Structures are given as structure tokens and as C-alpha cells.
Amino acid sequence: MKINRFYKDLQLDLIRAENENLLSFETWFNNPFVLSSDIENYRFPLSFLEIYQKSDGMRIQWEATNIEQAYGGMEFLAMEAILSSWEGSVYEPEDLEFNEMLEFFHPFDQVSPEILCGFMITPNETYQSIYLNGVGETDTPFLDLNFDGYVTMLYESRAYKNWPIILLNISDNDLDSPLIQDFRSDMPPLFPEFDWDRYVTRYQSLRL
Numbered sequence: 589m590k591i592n593r594f595y596k597d598l599q600l601d602l603i604r605a606e607n608e609n610l611l612s613f614e615t616w617f618n619n620p621f622v623l624s625s626d627i628e629n630y631r632f633p634l635s636f637l638e639i640y641q642k643s644d645g646m647r648i649q650w651e652a653t654n655i656e657q658a659y660g661g662m663e664f665l666a667m668e669a670i671l672s673s674w675e676g677s678v679y680e681p682e683d684l685e686f687n688e689m690l691e692f693f694h695p696f697d698q699v700s701p702e703i704l705c706g707f708m709i710t711p712n713e714t715y716q717s718i719y720l721n722g723v724g725e726t727d728t729p730f731l732d733l734n735f736d737g738y739v740t741m742l743y744e745s746r747a748y749k750n751w752p753i754i755l756l757n758i759s760d761n762d763l764d765s766p767l768i769q770d771f772r773s774d775m776p777p778l779f780p781e782f783d784w785d786r787y788v789t790r791y792q793s794l795r796l
């Protein structure tokens with residue numbers, strides 16, 4: 589899988605599953621983002637910019653036909669939203685007393701209504717790992733994946749609901765979490781090539 593076309597590979601897998609009446613899905617793509625000189629100040633990974641030069645934001649959502657609560661999706665936000673201040677939506681000023689890094693959190697993926705993933709961009713550095721924030725939470729755990737690793741695991745997860753939480757569960761050795769149990773049960777009927785052990789090994793191989 590090429591990083592800058594991961595969403596095309598994901599769509600192909602979803603089309604195969606839809607053709608077998610296993611799920612339904614919908615997509616949305618935007619016009620390309622036009623690079624400007626000031627974008628260099630944010631020190632984004634090249635692969636991230638390559639994707640946005642094809643579509644300035646995108647959305648893919650799917651839902652299983654015959655498995656209850658089996659669904660998934662991703663929504664890469666428009667660059668304008670990513671670069672804006674997230675005060676008032678991700679955090680309030682008083683939240684910085686508990687986690688001052690919230691000020692520097694710039695989400696790019698609305699994983700679900702409850703979960704955002706994004707970059708930490710300080711005035712001096714763009715952190716290598718991708719971070720996560722839950723709506724209404726002040727914690728910003730890191731996924732121990734750079735952007736390429738994030739996109740790889742997004743694809744390996746087929747954008748299954750709240751999949752980054754699965755990675756945190758693996759990292760914490762919480763392998764009996766309800767989400768992991770659902771994931772392990774739901775994925776093989778929808779995507780026969782899925783293998784849990786291979787999935788875990790893939791994540792561990794990509795960690796920073």
C-alpha cells in the first residue's frame with residue numbers, strides 16, 4: 589500500500605465487501621489543497637501534504653449490513669480547520685492547567701464524533717507521533733506512530749470504529765477490552781484477509 593493512495597485501497601476493499609452485500613459505504617472528496625510558502629512553517633510530513641494536494645479533506649464511512657454496531661469511518665479535515673485554533677472546541681483556556689499541550693494539538697482526522705487524532709505543533713517543533721483526544725477530555729495520549737504509520741494502521745483497521753483506541757489498548761496490554769473483542773469478532777466476516785495476530789505485529793513494527 590502506498591501511503592498517498594491509502595484511501596483508494598480502502599475504497600477497493602469496501603467495494604468488494606459491498607458487492608458481496610456485507611456492508612454499505614459512502615465517500616466524499618474535496619478540491620485539492622494549493623500549497624503556499626507559509627505551509628512550510630508547520631513542518632508537516634511530505635506524505636501528508638501529498639494527500640492534501642489531491643483532496644483538501646475527505647470522508648469515508650461504512651456500516652455492516654448484518655452485524656449490529658459494526659461500522660467505521662474517517663474524516664480528514666480541511667487544511668483551514670487543521671491550522672486554526674481549537675480553543676472553544678477541543679479545549680477551554682482553563683483546561684491548559686491540566687494539559688498545556690492542548691494548545692498545540694491540531695486534529696486532522698475526525699475518527700468519530702468522540703475521537704480526534706492529529707499533530708502536536710509547537711512554535712519550535714512538530715512532534716513525530718500522532719496524538720489522540722477524546723471529546724471533553726484533557727488527555728492527549730500519543731499513538732507512538734508517525735503519520736505514515738498512522739495511515740498504515742488506519743488501512744489495516746479498515747477505519748473500524750474508534751480504531752486508534754484499539755492501538756492504545758494494545759499498548760496498555762488491555763487485550764480484553766470490549767472494543768477489541770468487537771473488532772476481532774466483526775472484522776473477519778467483513779474482510780476475510782484480516783488476521784488479529786498479524787494486525788498486532790504490524791502495529792508493533794511501526795511504533796516509534
